[in-house]
Amino acid sequence: MPELLSVLEAQQKILSAVPKREPESCSVEAAYGRVLTQNIHSPLELPPFTNSSMDGFAVRSEETHNASAASPVRLPVKLDIPAGFSKTEPLLVGTAARILTGAPLPPGADAVVQLENTDQQGSSQTTSLPETVSIFVPVKKGENTRFAGEDVKSGQLVLKSGRILQPQDIGLLISLGVRQVSVWPIPPIALFSSGDELLTPDQPLTPGKIYDSNGFVLAGILKKAGAEVIQLGTARDNPQSVVEILDKALLYPPDLIISSAGVSVGVFDYVRQVIEENGSLSFWRVNMRPGKPIAFGYYKNIPFIGLPGNPVSAYIGSLLFALPVIRSLLGLPPFQQKLVKAILTEALESPDGRESFYRGNIKLVDGTYQASLTGHQGSGNLFSLVQANALLIVPAGVKVIPAGEEVSAWALEAGLD
Ligand code: AMP
Ligand code: MG
Numbered sequence: 001m002p003e004l005l006s007v008l009e010a011q012q013k014i015l016s017a018v019p020k021r022e023p024e025s026c027s028v029e030a031a032y033g034r035v036l037t038q039n040i041h042s043p044l045e046l047p048p049f050t051n052s053s054m055d056g057f058a059v060r061s062e063e064t065h066n067a068s069a070a071s072p073v074r075l076p077v078k079l080d081i082p083a084g085f086s087k088t089e090p091l092l093v094g095t096a097a098r099i100l101t102g103a104p105l106p107p108g109a110d111a112v113v114q115l116e117n118t119d120q121q122g123s124s125q126t127t128s129l130p131e132t133v134s135i136f137v138p139v140k141k142g143e144n145t146r147f148a149g150e151d152v153k154s155g156q157l158v159l160k161s162g163r164i165l166q167p168q169d170i171g172l173l174i175s176l177g178v179r180q181v182s183v184w185p186i187p188p189i190a191l192f193s194s195g196d197e198l199l200t201p202d203q204p205l206t207p208g209k210i211y212d213s214n215g216f217v218l219a220g221i222l223k224k225a226g227a228e229v230i231q232l233g234t235a236r237d238n239p240q241s242v243v244e245i246l247d248k249a250l251l252y253p254p255d256l257i258i259s260s261a262g263v264s265v266g267v268f269d270y271v272r273q274v275i276e277e278n279g280s281l282s283f284w285r286v287n288m289r290p291g292k293p294i295a296f297g298y299y300k301n302i303p304f305i306g307l308p309g310n311p312v313s314a315y316i317g318s319l320l321f322a323l324p325v326i327r328s329l330l331g332l333p334p335f336q337q338k339l340v341k342a343i344l345t346e347a348l349e350s351p352d353g354r355e356s357f358y359r360g361n362i363k364l365v366d367g368t369y370q371a372s373l374t375g376h377q378g379s380g381n382l383f384s385l386v387q388a389n390a391l392l393i394v395p396a397g398v399k400v401i402p403a404g405e406e407v408s409a410w411a412l413e414a415g416l417d
Helices: 006-015 167-175 212-224 239-250 270-278 312-327 382-385
Strands: 024-027 054-058 075-082 096-099 111-114 130-137 157-159 180-183 188-194 230-233 255-259 279-285 295-298 302-307 339-344 357-367 366-371 388-395 404-409
Touching: 006 295, 006 302, 006 312, 054 075, 054 339, 096 130, 096 279, 157 167, 157 255, 157 270, 180 388, 188 212, 188 239, 188 339, 212 312, 270 295, 270 302, 279 388, 302 312, 312 382, 339 357, 339 388, 357 404, 366 388, 366 404
Parallel strands: 075 096, 188 230, 188 255, 255 302, 339 366
Antiparallel strands: 024 180, 054 096, 054 111, 075 130, 279 295, 295 302, 339 404, 357 366, 357 388, 388 404
């Protein structure tokens, strides 16, 4: 009889048994949300050239020192510099250049007088170049200019290995002209359901049959975690069908195969048997409720997690055992349950001392979380999960937590309130 593992032991066994792929190259445009496996040093400086931060007139600052509204400094305008302009002639002594935001400062200029502080407030690149400009306010050296390299120096470390790439990171990389980055690959995960009773959503519901909901719940969880989901379909309750489905996975091959149902002790639970005969089974039971029959092993040489068939068990099993693996494959920090302490409004029982996860609702009452159960707790009952915003945890070895006592609540992302 295989030993009954704790949730933590099972998680650790699975995590250490699923190998990571080598990093891959990804175009920067497609790299949002990916995890860097390299440090990025800037290949150039930003801004790449000194430019104006205002629409106005580029000047030699010392020539504006005596400017005032009562006695403006008047300079002939000899250059017109729009944004994107590449050949910047030098600014002659005693002259000004009309300049737009982002345009390169001409050699000789060291400041920009903003349009509003001149008599050319209406002047833009669509109007003809004025002959002169009268400046009402002096500017200091460097005023209204952005210096080359003031943001990023050439060679500077701008993004560290392990960074989860954010939209602004992508913007910076694009600004730097970086085209490819090295990231952890998106893990392909193959998924299948098993059972003679399962129907696809387009089939009519007939006596004795149910719709395959697990396939969709699990696909959603895996996709949200960042995996690429490969749908293998449904295996029927015979060994040939299970082998056929599993063999389909070999064509890809995925980093991990996940199934639901068929790993318990029933006469038609062939999934476990097929794994034992065509690979190896590491364990198939975990000391938890719901969802004790959790199997882990290899099909041929591909890691395999067999989740229970009951929808709530499959859901909780995927959060506990599949999510940590996917996060690790993606190079993300370990999965952290969001745990809050809550006061129970009713007792929670776990007579055989298994680690138990109850569907519940937590709400803040006068600054303290209160926890109550949602609906019927049968492990096949998905609606009570839909209504829950937390899983209330009874630790292993504890048989009851009475009403009024504190419970650890694992906050889920959704739930009716
Ligand atoms: P099993 O592990 O095959 O004994 O299945 C346990 C329970 O889960 C049974 O009531 C099945 O009908 C149900 N079940 C199995 N697979 C699915 C599925 N893909 N979607 C919904 N319920 C399922
Ligand atoms: Mg079954």
